[in-house]
Amino acid sequence: MNRPVILAAAAGALVAGPALFWLAAHGAAEEPAVTRYDRESKYYRIRVVDYPKEGRRCLHFARSRGIQSSMFLSDPVKLDLRYSQSMVAALALHPAPQDVLLVGLGGASLPKFIQKHFPDVRLDIVEIDPDVVRVCQDWFEFKGTPNTRVVVMDGRMYLKRSPKQYDIIMLDAYAADRIPFHLTTLEFIQLAKSRLKEGGLMASNLWEHAVNRFYHAELRTFQAAFPRTYLCKAGDSGNIIVFGSLAAEQALKEDWAARAARIAAGKDLGFDLADLVRREYEHLGTQKIAEKPLTDDMAPVDTLRREHPRHFEEAQS
Amino acid sequence: MAMRLGLLATVFIAGAALMSLEMASFRLVEPELGSDIVVWGSLISVFLGGLAVGAVAGGRWADVRPSLAKLGLILLVSGAVALAVPLYADAVLDWCYPGEGAPLPAEWGTGGGDTLVVYHPPDMRWPALAAGTLLFGIPALLLGMVSPYAARLFVREMPHLGTSIGQLYGVSTVGSILGTLGTAFYLIALMGTRWLLSLNGLVLVALGLSLAAANRLRRNV
Numbered sequence: 001m002n003r004p005v006i007l008a009a010a011a012g013a014l015v016a017g018p019a020l021f022w023l024a025a026h027g028a029a030e031e032p033a034v035t036r037y038d039r040e041s042k043y044y045r046i047r048v049v050d051y052p053k054e055g056r057r058c059l060h061f062a063r064s065r066g067i068q069s070s071m072f073l074s075d076p077v078k079l080d081l082r083y084s085q086s087m088v089a090a091l092a093l094h095p096a097p098q099d100v101l102l103v104g105l106g107g108a109s110l111p112k113f114i115q116k117h118f119p120d121v122r123l124d125i126v127e128i129d130p131d132v133v134r135v136c137q138d139w140f141e142f143k144g145t146p147n148t149r150v151v152v153m154d155g156r157m158y159l160k161r162s163p164k165q166y167d168i169i170m171l172d173a174y175a176a177d178r179i180p181f182h183l184t185t186l187e188f189i190q191l192a193k194s195r196l197k198e199g200g201l202m203a204s205n206l207w208e209h210a211v212n213r214f215y216h217a218e219l220r221t222f223q224a225a226f227p228r229t230y231l232c233k234a235g236d237s238g239n240i241i242v243f244g245s246l247a248a249e250q251a252l253k254e255d256w257a258a259r260a261a262r263i264a265a266g267k268d269l270g271f272d273l274a275d276l277v278r279r280e281y282e283h284l285g286t287q288k289i290a291e292k293p294l295t296d297d298m299a300p301v302d303t304l305r306r307e308h309p310r311h312f313e314e315a316q317s
Numbered sequence: 318m319a320m321r322l323g324l325l326a327t328v329f330i331a332g333a334a335l336m337s338l339e340m341a342s343f344r345l346v347e348p349e350l351g352s353d354i355v356v357w358g359s360l361i362s363v364f365l366g367g368l369a370v371g372a373v374a375g376g377r378w379a380d381v382r383p384s385l386a387k388l389g390l391i392l393l394v395s396g397a398v399a400l401a402v403p404l405y406a407d408a409v410l411d412w413c414y415p416g417e418g419a420p421l422p423a424e425w426g427t428g429g430g431d432t433l434v435v436y437h438p439p440d441m442r443w444p445a446l447a448a449g450t451l452l453f454g455i456p457a458l459l460l461g462m463v464s465p466y467a468a469r470l471f472v473r474e475m476p477h478l479g480t481s482i483g484q485l486y487g488v489s490t491v492g493s494i495l496g497t498l499g500t501a502f503y504l505i506a507l508m509g510t511r512w513l514l515s516l517n518g519l520v521l522v523a524l525g526l527s528l529a530a531a532n533r534l535r536r537n538v
Contacts, residue, residue: 042354128353133435144433153438154351161439182348296348300506 037139041131044175048139056080057139059107061175068175069107069140076141077112078270083205083239084109085271086232086280090168090203092260092273093230093243093251097121097167099197103155103183104173105132108142115145117267124166125150126158156182156191165197171204181299184218188296189225189244201245202226208240214304217291218242219284224293229284232277242284253281320385323531324467325488330524331392331463332489333496334517338399338460339364340500341517342453344510345402346445349410353438356445363449364457371461378462379469385535388466389528395459396521402452403511409451414444464489 036057037048044061050073051058059069070080079085087110091097098121102110105127114121127133130152136142151158155173169192173183182188192202204222208215219242222229226244230251233240245251261274290310294301342360350356375391464485472481504513 128351130435130437133433137433142433149434149436151436151438153436154353156348157351157438180347180352181344182352185348187348295509297509297511303506 037135039131041129043129044132046129046131046135048135059135059140062177066175066177069109071107071109071140075270077116079109079113081109081239082234082237083241084113085273085276086234086239086241087170087172087203087205088113088269088273089232089241089256089260089277089280090170090201090243091118091121092263092277093203093245093256094167094201095199095259099164099166100124100168100170101126101164101166101195102170102172103158104171105136105150106172107140108136109140110170110172111148112140112142113269115143115148117269118263119145119147122147123149124164126153126155128152128154154180156188159188159191159195162195165195165200167197167200169196169200169202171202174205174207179214179301179305181294181301182296184214184221184294184301185296185299186221186224186293189221193225193244193246196246199245199247201243201247203241203243206240206242207238211308212305213291213307213309214301215240216289216309217294217304220289220291221293223284223286223289231280231282231284233280233282235280250283250285253278253283256281320531320535321471323385323528324471325484327388327392327524327528328464328467328485328489329492330520331460332492333499334395334399334521335364335368335457335460336493336496337500337504337513337517338453338456340497340505341510341513342449344505345406345452345514346410346448350414350441350445350448353441353445355441359442359445360449360453363446363453366450367454367457368461371458371463372465374458375462376465376469379466383466383469385470385528385532388463388470389525389532391459391462391466391525392521392528393525395456396518396523396525398456398459398518399514399521400518402456402514402518406452410448413448413451414441 032051032053034050034052035047036050037046039046047060049058049060050056052073055073057071057073058067060066061068067081072078072080079088091100091114097118100114100121100123102123102125105111105125111123111125114123125148127150133150133152151162153161155171159169171183171192173180189202196202202222204218206215206218219229219231222242222244226246228245228247228250230243230245231240232243257274257277260277264273292298339360342364343357346356346360378387468482468485471485472478500513504516508516
């Protein structure tokens with residue numbers, strides 16, 4: 001670095017330092033958000049923002065206000081977002097999960113939760129963006145355990161390369177404004193299915209806030225791939241988790257809730273998992289969906305996301 | 318006049334097909350090689366590389382007794398190759414980056430300790446460049462030949478060389494824009510990736526045949 005640049009930086013710091021301090025002291029009441037990290041990565045613009053009034057730290061991608069992940073500053077392991085709680089229901093849908101794969105790290109809220117409350121679960125995480133992994137370590141208190149490993153890779157590439165078999169594969173790889181189409185198709189879900197042990201299951205976090213054809217097409221794709229399929233809503237958050245299971249028997253709501261109560265017994269999960277299952281469970285099974293399954297050849301996810309399903313338009317008119 | 322309009326239409330369609338094929342190449346390759354930026358960059362480079370080699374080759378060939386029929390032949394072959402791409406795409410992608418059954422790197426054992434164990438991705442630069450070149454190198458090269466070849470037939474008087482070349486390049490680029498937008502906005506959702514490749518192939522074959530037919534007509538007149 002040459003001298004003028006250093007001088008300019010120093011001058012900038014001299015001006016910006018007190019300005020930031022002033023903002024922190026005086027501006028906090030009107031503008032409570034404090035940006036901790038804001039940088040372009042290979043895939044996103046990653047922002048870490050603190051909301052001191054709410055006691056939260058959030059992970060944002062791009063300019064969207066959408067929250068990828070949220071953490072309580074006072075309790076970094078507690079699950080804040082409703083969808084992540086609904087995702088945990090997967091651990092109760094499977095009788096004895098030992099090997100779990102998570103595709104998409106986000107703010108590492110699920111990994112931290114599983115590390116603490118289910119320490120015997122062997123957790124593999126695939127995340128495409130190395131900067132997201134670093135941000136989770138630096139800002140979201142994500143640490144290693146002997147049962148955790150992170151692979152920096154495209155989720156589909158990993159599943160294709162790795163022969164490892166899992167009890168549960170959780171997919172949390174769709175951002176509201178960026179859906180990688182190759183992680184939505186029947187071919188991908190069949191590949192994931194082939195990496196499931198007997199009776200294994202797959203859970204995917206979807207978004208149906210604005211009623212859209214992609215959501216329905218993805219449900220249809222799960223129906224085409226799995227003999228048993230369920231939904232678990234996440235309150236009014238707009239998220240909804242779809243589950244595909246290879247289990248021989250259909251899971252009834254009460255059985256699922258009972259197992260949830262059993263695995264939560266003696267643990268302070270921070271929410272009532274059995275109650276969540278009872279409240280949000282929906283059997284998808286053979287519900288008729290007027291969309292075709294998405295395939296590698298035909299998965300126009302960006303277009304489908306903008307379109308309303310036909311039955312929705314009929315209901316409107 | 319008719320010949321000049323025909324040549325403008327030719328570079329327009331060739332420009333549109335080129336970009337439509339490039340968009341299709343992303344969709345074709347991404348499921349197998351990943352959505353990494355390395356893959357996108359490689360495919361774009363392959364197309365530009367094809368255009369560069371094609372421009373030099375096409376320019377040279379244009380100086381040896383140029384004819385509409387030969388230009389038609391270039392387009393016919395490029396279309397035929399585009400039509401054939403879906404037939405061997407899977408085999409090429411598998412060969413460039415064998416997925417299933419490939420042994421895992423040794424260091425992917427079990428983790429340990431309190432520091433996070435992070436494994437980094439395989440290098441996709443060579444597989445992506447190789448797959449892109451094998452699948453789309455030839456069509457990109459052939460389509461790259463079109464502009465200089467068409468220019469040789471298009472330019473009549475040297476004093477207006479700049480005007481003529483400018484018209485050709487402008488029209489070709491507008492074709493490319495429409496090919497890109499049409500594919501991104503409509504065609505990807507209207508037909509699958511393989512049909513999109515086939516459609517481009519068919520359009521190029523039809524264009525090539527039309528030029529050959531026009532060549533016969535001109536000679537008979």
